[in-house]
Amino acid sequence: MVPARNALIVDDERDIRELLVLTLGRMGIRVDTAPDVASAKNLLARPSNKYDLCLTDMRLPDGSGMDLIKHLSSHHPETPVAMITAYGNVEAAVDALKFGAFDFVSKPVDLSVLRRLVEHALKLNEERRSNGTASAKLIGDCPAMAELRGKIGKLARSQAPVYISGESGTGKELVARLIHEQGPRAAGPFVPINCGAIPTELMESEFFGHKKGAFTGAHTDKEGLFQAASGGTLFLDEVAELPLHMQVKLLRVIQEKRVRPVGGQAELPIDVRILSATHKNLAELVANNTFRHDLYYRINVIELPVPPLRDRREDIPKLSEAILARLAEEMGDESPAKLSTEAIDALNNYSFPGNVRELENTLERAMALCEDGRITPSDLHLPQGEHTPGAQPYSPRVTGMMPAMPALSNGNGNGNGSAMVNGNGNEGLPEYIEQLEREAIEKALLECRYNKTKAAAQLGITFRALRYKLKKLGID
Structure with missing residues (x-):
């Protein structure tokens, strides 16, 4: 038997209260109503009243809905609360979210949007009862990780x-997945987008979809990533890479909760939660006018910093053990490699500018090089000397170390001519140029930490050209 569910509606307009009571009643929810803050607090104070959801208007006769949100956050944190705002009042909605509201709905109330909001609120209590264990994926017992799990x-x-x-x-996508998995949208899709990996000319179609015939090659209707994430979470990774024209469109979609496919006439409602991430300093980009301040304000309602590995060195042994166990499982090996005491000390003393990803690459390489399943410091091949945060160590994802550059020769051995040969004298010009391209691309990828957009810019070519060359040269 499904337990009775209860909601509290706080609004000074009688018509709005009746509309909400009718709508929620049809969803099988018992509703109490209050016309002001004082009445709402009295209802909340009664021990017999346990609410699964509270909806409150922004403007009330004896105060603000924000006051009620703060009260609920302090005294009834188990009760999800949503704000009803005037149409287009984005600032009030953002403030409500900052003070603890889980969502907002604009007047005039769209009943389909309201129903989805209520369904998500009710799922929150189910998630609390189940007390999911997804946070176990975040390995580490240091105070910084305990604080991160709590947040x-x-x-x-x-x-x-x-x-x-x-x-x-550092694991920003993992953090985003955990937020999704522990929330009321866990049953919905989690759709990650690398904003730096989508060609600019295809970005709008990829994000919002397109209609048949919208442009050359649009042979059928296509669903966009926003529609694909319906009912779930959209994760915008490397959001700082979005061009300005897409920042404008993204801002409107987030505010209006609607998208218009390329070539479409009508806007389609969307139901997604937006999470975003980047390793860049967005505040600096805003100051430099390369990232819109209004979009920054909208996606940065709550900032969640993920600590670098050098700030939680005490977690390195446990992290390493888990990584080695996973690598062994992937290889079908029942006995994971073990780190020697000296190897653990070497890892603890290294700065890890590439963070957990670099640790994974280091251990994967060491696992392949070690003998008898015991990893020593020499197997780790850690770079010597201090590393700056921008440096990227050698990664096994690039095939081999870069060979020495062949000599240039004019046939007389003086190195000043235009003909090019390798050491054995039988390499032609096309092969030599291809080798040069490979070396330059691999070097740029290493230096840019495998951010292909950055690597393309560093090489002075377009993203599309880089993608073509990666495929042509067989670089993974």
Whole structure:
């Protein structure tokens, strides 16, 4: 038998209260109503009243809905609360999310949007009861990780946009997945987008979809990534890479909760939660006018920093053990490699500019090089000397170390001519140029931490050209 579910509606307009009571009643929800803050607090104070949801208007006769949101966050944190705002009042909606509201709905109330909001709120209590264990994927017992897990649990209960900040390789996508898995949208899709990996000319179609005949090659209707994430979470990774024209469109979609496919006449409602991340400093980009301040304000309702590995060195042994166990399982090996005491000390003393991703690459390489399943410091091949945060160590994902550049020769051995040969004298010009391209691309990928957009810019070619060359040269 499904337990009775209860909601509290706070609005000074009688017509609005009656509409909401009727709508929620049809969903099998018992509703109490209050016309002001004082009446709402009296209802909340009664021990017999346990609410699964509260909907409150922004403007009330004796105060603000924000006052009620703060009261609920302090005294009834188990009760999800959503704000009813005037149409287009984005600032009030953002403030409500910051103070603990899990979502908002605009007047005039769209009943389909309201029903989805209510369904998500009711799922919050189900998630709390189940007390999911997804946070176990975040390995580490240091205070910084304990704090991060706690914040993830709190943010999962909200529908507020979250901006996940941190250096490359810290695990920002994992954090986003955990927020999704522990929230009421866990049963829906989690759709990650690398904003730097989509060609600019295809970006609008990829995000919002397109209609048949909208442009050359559009042979059928195509669903966009926003529609694909319906009912779930959309994760915008490397959001700083979005061009300005897409920033404008994204801002409107987030505010209006509607998208218009390329070539379409009608806007389609969307139901997604937005999480975003980048390793760049968005505040600096806003100051430099390369990232819109209004979009920054909208996606950065709550910032969640992910600590770098060098700030939680005590977690390295446990992290390493888990990584080696996973690698062994992937290889079908029942006995994972073990780190020697000296190898653990070497890892603890290294700065890891590439963070957890670099640790994974280091251990994968060491596992392949070690003998008898015992990893020593020499197997780790850690770079010597200090590393800056921008440096990227050698990664096994690039095939081999870069060979020495062949000599240039004019046939007389003086190195000043235009003919090019290798050491054995039988390599032609096309092969030599291809080798040069390979070396330059691999070097750029290493230096840019495998951010292909950055690598293309560093090489002075377009993203599309880089993608073509990666395929042509067989570089993974």
